Amino acid sequence: MTGNNLNDFEGYTGTVMSDKLCIPKGIFEDMLLHCREAYPNEACGILAGKGKEVLKIYKMTNIENSPVSYFMDSREQFKVMKDIRENNLSMLAIFHSHPSSPAYPSAKDLTLASYEDSVYIIVSLMGKEPVAKGYSMREGKIEEVGIALEG
Numbered sequence: 001m002t003g004n005n006l007n008d009f010e011g012y013t014g015t016v017m018s019d020k021l022c023i024p025k026g027i028f029e030d031m032l033l034h035c036r037e038a039y040p041n042e043a044c045g046i047l048a049g050k051g052k053e054v055l056k057i058y059k060m061t062n063i064e065n066s067p068v069s070y071f072m073d074s075r076e077q078f079k080v081m082k083d084i085r086e087n088n089l090s091m092l093a094i095f096h097s098h099p100s101s102p103a104y105p106s107a108k109d110l111t112l113a114s115y116e117d118s119v120y121i122i123v124s125l126m127g128k129e130p131v132a133k134g135y136s137m138r139e140g141k142i143e144e145v146g147i148a149l150e151g
């Protein structure tokens with residue numbers, strides 16, 4: 001991608017973002033439900049787990065109450081981060097819904113993407129069936145990350 005050799009980067013874990021994110025079916029369904037419940041506004045949340053395996057979903061409040069944007073409540077997010085740490089998990093993905101646009105990051109999503117190691121999942125509700133897609137957003141670049149459903 002770039003001339004940077006990530007393997008030389010201190011603390012680099014060797015995680016390849018093109019590896020699929022594994023989400024148990026129950027958690028995936030729960031994520032879609034949370035998005036449907038917030039409709040016509042955007043919903044947001046966090047998926048935590050180990051490695052590439054999602055083990056837990058945190059449904060978050062979109063304090064913007066908007067159909068075109070989301071912002072997590074910082075106090076709620078703080079509690080979730082604490083819970084993730086206490087359970088020895090990592091934040092693997094941040095999800096939000098696009099009630100009436102495709103499952104692709106908006107210009108604003110790209111600007112606000114501050115967690116380089118996190119997968120950003122976007123659930124589009126514009127069609128008859130919801131569509132969920134994962135992306136990594138680093139240094140202004142968008143790359144799709146596959147999602148594998150389990151169970």
Ligand SMILES: [Zn+2]
Nearest residue numbers: 098105106109
């Ligand atoms: Zn968005």
